[in-house]
Amino acid sequence: xxxxxxxxxxxxxxxxxxxxxxxxxxxxxxxxxxxxxxxxxxxxxxxxxxxxxxxxxxxxxxxxxxxxxxxxxxxxxxxxxxxxxxxxxxxxxxxxxxxxxxxxxxxxxxxxxxxxxxxxxxxxxxxxxxxxxxxxxxxxxxxxxxxxxxxxxxxxxxxxxxxxxxxxxxxxxxxxxxxxxxxxxxxxxxxxxxxxxxxxxxxxxxxxxxxxxxxxxxxxxxxxxxxxxxxxxxxxxxxxxxxxxxxxxxxxxxxxxxxxxxxxxxxxxxxxxxxxxxxxxxxxxxxxxxxxxxxxxxxxxxxxxxxxxxxxxxxxxxxxxxxxxxxxxxxxxxxxxxxxxxxxxxxxxxxxxxxxxxxxxxxxxxxxxxxxxxxxxxxxxxxxxxxxxxxxxxxxxxxxxxxxxxxxxxxxxxxxxxxxxxxxxxxxxxxxxxxxxxxxxxxxxxxxxxxxxxxxxxxxxxxxxxxxxxxxxxxxxxxxxxxxxxxxxxxxxxxxxxxxxxxxxxxxxxxxxxxxxxxxxxxxxxxxxxxxxxxxxxxxxxxxxxxxxxxxxxxxxxxxxxxxxxxxxxxxxxxx
Numbered sequence: 001x002x003x004x005x006x007x008x009x010x011x012x013x014x015x016x017x018x019x020x021x022x023x024x025x026x027x028x029x030x031x032x033x034x035x036x037x038x039x040x041x042x043x044x045x046x047x048x049x050x051x052x053x054x055x056x057x058x059x060x061x062x063x064x065x066x067x068x069x070x071x072x073x074x075x076x077x078x079x080x081x082x083x084x085x086x087x088x089x090x091x092x093x094x095x096x097x098x099x100x101x102x103x104x105x106x107x108x109x110x111x112x113x114x115x116x117x118x119x120x121x122x123x124x125x126x127x128x129x130x131x132x133x134x135x136x137x138x139x140x141x142x143x144x145x146x147x148x149x150x151x152x153x154x155x156x157x158x159x160x161x162x163x164x165x166x167x168x169x170x171x172x173x174x175x176x177x178x179x180x181x182x183x184x185x186x187x188x189x190x191x192x193x194x195x196x197x198x199x200x201x202x203x204x205x206x207x208x209x210x211x212x213x214x215x216x217x218x219x220x221x222x223x224x225x226x227x228x229x230x231x232x233x234x235x236x237x238x239x240x241x242x243x244x245x246x247x248x249x250x251x252x253x254x255x256x257x258x259x260x261x262x263x264x265x266x267x268x269x270x271x272x273x274x275x276x277x278x279x280x281x282x283x284x285x286x287x288x289x290x291x292x293x294x295x296x297x298x299x300x301x302x303x304x305x306x307x308x309x310x311x312x313x314x315x316x317x318x319x320x321x322x323x324x325x326x327x328x329x330x331x332x333x334x335x336x337x338x339x340x341x342x343x344x345x346x347x348x349x350x351x352x353x354x355x356x357x358x359x360x361x362x363x364x365x366x367x368x369x370x371x372x373x374x375x376x377x378x379x380x381x382x383x384x385x386x387x388x389x390x391x392x393x394x395x396x397x398x399x400x401x402x403x404x405x406x407x408x409x410x411x412x413x414x415x416x417x418x419x420x421x422x423x424x425x426x427x428x429x430x431x432x433x434x435x436x437x438x439x440x441x442x443x444x445x446x447x448x449x450x451x452x453x454x455x456x457x458x459x460x461x462x463x464x465x466x467x468x469x470x471x472x473x474x475x476x477x478x479x480x481x482x483x484x485x486x487x488x489x490x491x492x493x494x495x496x497x498x499x500x501x502x503x504x505x506x507x508x509x510x511x512x513x514x515x516x517x518x519x520x521x522x523x524x525x526x527x528x529x530x531x532x533x534x535x536x537x538x539x540x541x542x543x544x545x546x547x548x549x550x551x552x553x554x555x556x557x558x559x560x561x562x563x564x565x566x567x568x569x570x571x572x573x574x575x576x
Contacts, residue, residue: 003131004138004169004265007159009206010146011176011195016212017239019072021175022142023079024249027277028258029138030080033270037136038076039088039127040069042144043151047093050447058309062494062548063089066450072142074313078551079249087130092151095122120158127158138265147174148198156202163204171264174199174206175239178213178221187213189224196229207264208257209236216240234260243285244319246552249274250281280552284323291327291567293318294359296334296379298372314365314393317550321559327567332359336372339379353382361389361538361566364396366496366545370419377403384531389538389566391558394497397529397541398428401501404514418499427509429502448495452520452544454527456489460517461540462528465557466491472549472557490521493544500543501526518542538565 008022022038030036046052049060050068061074067086077084099122103113131139143159145152163170176192192209199206209225211217217238226233237255242248252258253274262269297311315331322329338344338352356362362383364376376396380403383390392400398416405414405427413420416428431448453474456463466472472491501509503524510516513535518528531539540558550556 002137002169003128003166004171004267005127005162005166006138006140006171006173006261006265008140008142008173008175009152009156009199010143011174011198012146012179012191013177014146016146016175016177018142018144018175019075020245020248021173021210021239022072022140023075024252025173025257025261026076026138026140027079027249028253028274029140029261031274031277032258032262032272034138034267035134035136036080036138036140037088037130037134038073038080038084039130039139039141040072040076040090040144041123041141041152041155042070042089042091043149043155044091044144045093045096046091047097048089048091059312060496061313062449062496062545064451064494068449068496070144071309071312074316074548075245078316081551081553087126087133090123090126092154095119095126098122098126115154116157117161119154120161123155123158124162147195147202153202156199156204160203168266171208171261172199172204172206173208173210175210175212178211178217180214187211187215187217187221189221189228192225193228205230207235208260210239210257211236212239214241244281246277246284247281249277276553280323287323287326287328289327289567290330291322291360291563292330292332292358293361293363293563293566294332294334294356295363295365296336296339296376297365298336298367298376311365313545313547313550314363316552317547317556317559318363318563320550320552320555321563323552324555324560325563325567327563329563334379336364336375336379339375340372341374349378353378356382356388357386359388360569361391361562363390363562364392364399365547366394366396368395368418373399373419377406381407384536384539387536389562389569390540391538391562392541393545393547394495394543397543398499398501400539400541401427401509401514401526401529404509404512405505408514409508409512416499425505427502427505428499430499447498450494451492452495452527453490453492454518454544455521455523456491456528457515457517457519458488460515460528461530461533461538461561462517462558463489465561469554469557471554491518493527493542493546494548495544497543501529537568538562 008018010016010018026036026038048068049070059071060068061071062068063085064083065085067089069089073084073089099118127139127141143152143155176195178187178189178192180187196206222233222236225236237257318329339349376399380400402414402416405411411425413423414425414427415423417426417430456466467489474490474492506516515530515532516526517530520527527543529541546556546558550559
């Protein structure tokens with residue numbers, strides 16, 4: 001099989017949209033009949049993304065095999081509708097580690113191992129393994145960071161080596177930003193010219209330039225970029241801001257990007273199955289009704305700015321579910337510290353809590369640590385008592401259990417041992433095997449990570465949501481291994497946590513009215529908790545992360561059920 005490589009790099013600034021561009025290119029080629037895989041290279045010394053702070057790096061995305069990786073892997077899965085693995089992700093740290101381990105094992109047979117060429121060659125080796133193991137014809141490889149940074153120069157060297165060896169099979173695409181100083185000015189091409197010049201200094205010439213800007217590129221801007229960057233005008237494409245990222249493949253297709261890529265790689269289109277994606281974008285554009293969702297988190301702040309990338313999969317999952325049901329979501333970022341006594345006086349907290357009534361639904365996503373925990377618990381109590389649709393994810397579920405134990409079971413000092421190791425009521429406790437990891441200070445890649453099964457009880461909200469969504473069901477053989485009694489519904493979802501609902505409290509919680517609607521096959525671990533529909537319209541907590549498996553053409557069923565219920569909340573006092 002002839003392999004084709006499309007490298008996507010960024011110019012001028014970070015966050016320019018390389019991941020969406022790479023995902024969109026992959027989607028277009030996939031819909032043209034090719035087997036496509038995606039690959040992300042992160043220029044960090046971290047071996048994986050698991051130890052990175054979300055306010056600095058954004059969300060940590062979890063793959064089925066438990067790999068903790070960059071959020072762009074989530075974009076790849078959502079756009080290409082396929083699951084990826086550790087074979088599709090690399091960091092500077094991981095490639096150095098692999099080279100060092102190979103040297104220690106005499107894998108280089110006594111050679112003097114050097115940064116160049118051995119690091120770039122190891123990069124190429126892993127990319128090739130990704131293509132061969134997935135039986136893909138085309139690999140779309142995103143190189144993180146911005147050209148000109150010291151951190152990614154070795155990855156650019158890998159591109160240079162590949163392009164030298166296979167000139168007809170390697171395509172380099174630069175996604176570069178064109179700033180607009182004010183509305184009366186013009187889009188400036190000079191930063192893009194410098195980005196191309198920087199690429200040239202690394203021995204590379206882009207084949208295609210995607211011009212990111214607030215507005216579409218006009219003919220004059222394309223001409224300037226082409227003339228100054230040694231390109232044809234038809235090699236310069238416009239990538240303007242759009243209302244939804246799912247419109248990007250459609251815009252690229254209208255401009256003929258897929259045709260040019262196939263032409264440059266000497267490929268012929270095998271099929272044209274873009275209809276589904278086109279219908280999705282058309283459906284999104286036609287949506288008029290709104291549903292208002294509040295997300296209560298603590299990873300929003302980045303100085304004076306809001307960093308939504310910390311919860312990007314949750315945001316996209318809300319959008320997928322809302323669009324599929326004919327609603328346009330309006331999402332508000334609510335800082336959990338606004339509901340804490342240490343941050344606000346009681347009267348202000350009460351006022352802040354009352355504002356929650358204007359939302360159709362409330363989400364508390366995952367997280368770690370003690371900051372703003374009491375604020376989240378206050379929010380959970382308020383939405384439970386005021387019957388506001390609620391979904392708590394991972395830590396959000398654990399805090400929902402803490403709140404229920406404190407205010408329904410009246411065990412006021414109940415807590416998670418993550419926050420209070422000396423609590424007399426450790427309703428949330430660390431997994432036994434995780435205690436060993438913490439004692440050893442072995443934090444990287446040691447949580448409960450990846451796909452795990454859950455047995456769903458009949459006549460529950462979770463059962464109603466998942467029963468028709470076969471993508472989440474275990475296959476017959478997997479199901480037999482997961483549970484001897486395979487008559488009940490067994491689903492699979494992705495996890496990332498060290499703490500669990502303490503098994504010693506399961507019976508007490510259920511007796512008090514908290515339904516354990518999803519359990520591990522052993523029955524020992526709580527995977528889903530919920531309040532019965534006769535006591536609350538939608539109050540669900542999941543130990544797993546349902547947002548990670550949501551896709552625009554196939555929303556996660558729990559989010560879909562959450563949005564469906566939330567949209568019905570339309571009384572006079574609750575309109576957004």
